[in-house]
Amino acid sequence: MAQAESQTVTLTGTRVSMGNAVDCPEIRTDDGKLHPVKGLTAEVALGDRITVTGEYGVATTCRGQVLIVAELKRL
Numbered sequence: 114m115a116q117a118e119s120q121t122v123t124l125t126g127t128r129v130s131m132g133n134a135v136d137c138p139e140i141r142t143d144d145g146k147l148h149p150v151k152g153l154t155a156e157v158a159l160g161d162r163i164t165v166t167g168e169y170g171v172a173t174t175c176r177g178q179v180l181i182v183a184e185l186k187r188l
Contacts, residue, residue, distance in 0.1 A: 119168040122180060124148055125188070128161050137175035140165065151175055152182030162188040 124142050132138035137149040140163065150165055151172040157163055166184040171177075 119170075121166060121168055121183075123164060123166040124150075124180065125164040126162070128153065128157050128159055128163060131159065132175070134174075135176050137172065137179045149175060149177065149179040150182055151179045152185070154185065157185070157187065164188060 124140065126140040126142035126148070128138060129141045129147070130136070130139045137151050138153050139147045139149050141147055150167070151174070152167065164186045165180060165182045167180045167182045169178050170181045172179055172181060
């Protein structure tokens with residue numbers, strides 16, 4: 114069976130949570146959806162507007178599937 118290929122995703126939104134021991138930080142995109150992300154730096158404060166690019170996957174420090182950030186741009 115062939116392995117599914119990962120797809121790069123880019124999201125733009127506002128950081129709305131810092132995360133905790135169970136859930137990753139989240140950003141809210143312009144369409145109002147919440148997206149958990151792994152790999153935000155501490156310099157990205159709540160309310161900061163950012164664009165993140167990465168692939169969805171599973172991180173051992175977060176519940177469920179998250180966007181694993183490969184590139185981050187502060188707007």
